[in-house]
Amino acid sequence: MNRVRKLILNTLVIICSLFLIYYFGGFYISKETCDLHTMRSFYVNETTYIMEFSNNNYTKTIYANPEEKTMSIVGSKRMGFWHQTASSSTGHKIDMNNKLDTFGSYSRDFGGMITVVYRNDSAIDKVEVCYDDGFCVVLDDWKQDFAGVFIKDKMWQNGIYKAYDNQGNLIAEISY
Amino acid sequence: MKREEFLQLITKQIQYVFDRKDIEEELNQHIEDSILDMVDDGIQYLEAEKIAIQQMGNPVEIGKQLNKEHHPLVGYLLLLSKIVICLLIIPMILIGIILVRDMYYVFTPTTVSGAETILKIHEQVDIPTHRIMIDNLCYKDDTYYLTYRSLKNFGYSRTGWDTDSFDIVDVTGEFLMGSSFRDSNLFGGAGYAIFKMPEDRVLYLRFQNEKLVVIDLLEYGYE
Structure with missing residues (x-):
């Protein structure tokens, strides 16, 4: 076989091999597609982007499905040009019976914990979270009724969540 | 011109350096064959060698022609492809x-x-995203296991992990499923669910999309 034909054959072998590695290795060019496939793995399809938190090459993105009253915390990591699913992902049903619901995520590779709250009452202006170790944080940056925080280097902690209106009146309180 | 000098002048024109040795050996063999033919005809070896070299022609021109045939770009690309x-x-x-x-x-x-x-159940359930195959009813140490496999629709998700797709409940909707084990893989997953056997021997598998599949173990021969 002459060299040009050998070169064409080798090139085809390389392209097929790289495609198999890309396909079965779970590499994605788009972070959105990576997140969608991650959510599909736990049967979540239609969602709206809410917010994201990044640390080093890892990202945790919050998605919600307002009609089904569900939310997802989706982890991904970036490796140069590629994105891969990573850092644990979860799906949750939002408790519509309470004025406030809360969700959390911690993973070591992400390097900290995330706390997300959902307000089922538009009167809620801010939520104060005090964790069991005494650390407290205020969440008041609302995106589609979700607010969240990433606390770097913090392992998962339970806490008390207090929701206040803009007059400072306590509206709801939960433990999580 | 000496044979070594002649061959070096030729191979110096070959830009793809990894071909030079092979070309030199081939040309050397060609010269040697010509010499042996002339020696058979009675010509002295050294004289035959001189004639053979002269008959081949201008070494630079030969080298340039060979360089065209052994294109350096193709050569280096082929080498790179082999390494990759x-x-x-x-x-x-x-x-x-x-x-x-x-x-x-x-x-x-x-x-x-x-x-x-x-019991071998071998029930197949299609939900929009997967094909679930309910395999067997197994029993060990007073515990019932329902084994199953799930196959993702092609292209549905390439993340390589998967989760439980159904619960097991009884006719009243009471949750019967205990712990479960699942091994996710590229195509879906395989595992088992531990459950409490209901009195009527009827299992209701409630899937993620609210689909309900009834497995009457008595119909499968369970007593």
Whole structure:
């Protein structure tokens, strides 16, 4: 076989091999597609982007499905040009019976914990979270009724969540 | 001109350096064959060598012609492609092993190690995203296991992990499922669910999309 034909054959072998590695290795060019496939793995399809938190090459993105009253915390990591699913992902049903619901995520590779709250009452202006170790944080940056925080280097902690209106009146309180 | 000098002048024109040795050996063999033919005709070896070299022609022109035929760009690209293929061998072998293993787990019915298979159910359920295959009812140490496999629709998700797709409830909707074990793979997953056997021997499998599948174990021969 002459060299040009050998070169064409080798090139085809390389392209097929790289495609198999890309396909079965779970590499994605788009972070959105990576997140969608991650959510599909736990049967979540239609969602709206809410917010994201990044640390080093890892990202945790919050998605919600307002009609089904569900939310997802989706982890991904970036490796140069590629994105891969990573850092644990979860799906949750939002408790519509309470004025406030809360969700959390911690993973070591992400390097900290995330706390997300959902307000089922538009009167809620801010939520104060005090964790069991005494650390407290205020969440008041609302995106589609979700607010969240990433606390770097913090392992998962339970806490008390207090929701206040803009007059400072306590509206709801939960433990999580 | 001496043979070595003649050959070096030719191969110096070959820009793809990895071909030079092969070309030199081939030309040397050609010269040697010509010499032997002349020696058979009675010409002295050294004289024959001189004639053979002269008959070949201008070494620079020969070298340039050979350089066109052994194009350096094709040569270097071919070498690079061989190196890349060598580097890809190990990941391809690993992918091959994983693919074969995952295909085995998804395409052969699941069993529970050490447990007795008391019923072969072989019920297939299609939900929008997966095909679930309910395999066997197994029993071990006073515990019932329902084994199953799930096959993702092609292209649905490439993340390589999967989760439970159904609960087991009784006719009143009471949750019967205990713990479960699941091994996710490229094609879906395989595992088992531990459950409490209901009195009427009827299992209701409630799927993620609210689909309900009824498995009457009595119809399958369970007593």
